[in-house]
Amino acid sequence: MMKKNIYVAYTGGTIGMKQSDQGYIPVKGHLTDAINRTPDFHRTEMPDFVINEYEPLIDSSNMTPKDWQRIADDIYQHYDDFDAFVVLHGTDTMAYTASALSFMFQHLSKPIIVTGSQIPFSQLRSDGQENLLNSLFIAANYPINEVGLYFNNKLFRGNRSIKAYADGFNAFDSPNMEPLLEAGIDIKIKAGRLADETTLADTTTKEARQALKLVPITPQPVGVVHLYPGISHELISNVLQQPVKALILRSYGVGNAPQDEQLLRVLKQATEKGILILNLSQCVKGKVNMGGYATGSSLSQCGLISGADMTLEAALTKLHFLLSQNLPYETLCQLMQENLRGELSL
Numbered sequence: 197m198m199k200k201n202i203y204v205a206y207t208g209g210t211i212g213m214k215q216s217d218q219g220y221i222p223v224k225g226h227l228t229d230a231i232n233r234t235p236d237f238h239r240t241e242m243p244d245f246v247i248n249e250y251e252p253l254i255d256s257s258n259m260t261p262k263d264w265q266r267i268a269d270d271i272y273q274h275y276d277d278f279d280a281f282v283v284l285h286g287t288d289t290m291a292y293t294a295s296a297l298s299f300m301f302q303h304l305s306k307p308i309i310v311t312g313s314q315i316p317f318s319q320l321r322s323d324g325q326e327n328l329l330n331s332l333f334i335a336a337n338y339p340i341n342e343v344g345l346y347f348n349n350k351l352f353r354g355n356r357s358i359k360a361y362a363d364g365f366n367a368f369d370s371p372n373m374e375p376l377l378e379a380g381i382d383i384k385i386k387a388g389r390l391a392d393e394t395t396l397a398d399t400t401t402k403e404a405r406q407a408l409k410l411v412p413i414t415p416q417p418v419g420v421v422h423l424y425p426g427i428s429h430e431l432i433s434n435v436l437q438q439p440v441k442a443l444i445l446r447s448y449g450v451g452n453a454p455q456d457e458q459l460l461r462v463l464k465q466a467t468e469k470g471i472l473i474l475n476l477s478q479c480v481k482g483k484v485n486m487g488g489y490a491t492g493s494s495l496s497q498c499g500l501i502s503g504a505d506m507t508l509e510a511a512l513t514k515l516h517f518l519l520s521q522n523l524p525y526e527t528l529c530q531l532m533q534e535n536l537r538g539e540l541s542l
């Protein structure tokens with residue numbers, strides 16, 4: 197059987213960093229050299245791969261929607277020439293990038309796996325080698341044709357994942373969906389759908405390849421407000437004064453907010469002006485249900501729409517994706533509540 201060929205887009209992150217006086221910094225060529233010198237990556241069971249090292253390499257805290265676009269364009273340009281794609285990325289904003297890519301690519305028929313590490317690849321006890329080796333192996337042998345995020349033996353759906361743990365190896369979680377796959381002693385498919393032979397054959401036909409669509413994203417002014425006891429309506433009103441096109445309101449529990457008349461008025465006036473306000477729970481697990489309590493249904497009366505069980509990362513990048521298309525307000529609201537790429541449960 198022909199060896200699979202994987203394209204690795206290396207954007208930066210701890211995985212390729214080196215210790216400096218100011219802490220870890222990305223260093224050109226450092227990771228690529230280390231991978232080339234590590235025998236396991238070149239075993240016969242491993243797929244072939246090429247690494248495109250970005251210039252400059254960045255800490256993912258510096259990522260912007262322009263970088264999401266750059267990664268998406270890079271994959272799009274190489275789409276026909278490779279079987280799968282691995283994006284090496286810092287962990288801090290990895291879940292945002294994975295979510296953004298999931299929306300930008302429509303009709304994906306090859307796997308894209310985003311991964312990185314907590315300890316640099318070249319250091320003792322690094323998780324980088326495991327994460328990259330498994331990502332390459334899984335992309336080649338267990339293809340799940342969507343944007344995934346691989347970390348610490350689990351492949352998550354990209355737009356369901358969050359960075360949940362700042363300094364643990366199990367940095368990522370997918371609170372509202374089980375992982376796509378788990379790589380223990382055996383590799384076990386969980387919620388993922390393996391591309392079967394027929395699908396694989398299909399995707400090598402020209403027609404299927406042409407079906408891939410890349411929708412560009414441009415930076416969008418989106419506000420995020422986290423409710424807390426005593427929050428003033430002026431504060432929310434100030435956020436809405438900005439040229440915001442949408443606001444994510446991180447509400448309590450199943451989507452509740454204080455019954456503060458002034459606060460509710462501010463929200464209602466904003467939705468009437470055509471600012472989309474998404475009701476997204478502060479809780480990590482579970483789903484918004486604005487009909488559950490009076491404190492929730494008053495938000496629905498103010499024109500807020502439900503974010504269901506989306507992560508903040510998915511909601512924010514989905515808003516970027518939809519707002520970039522200049523859709524009418526009603527369509528925007530409708531699509532925000534629809535399941536476009538498996539990002540929410542209905």
Ligand SMILES: NC(=O)C[C@H](N)C(=O)O
Nearest residue numbers: 209210255256286287288
């Ligand atoms: N572990 C990491 O990769 C963290 C790093 N600050 C980054 O996001 O680029």
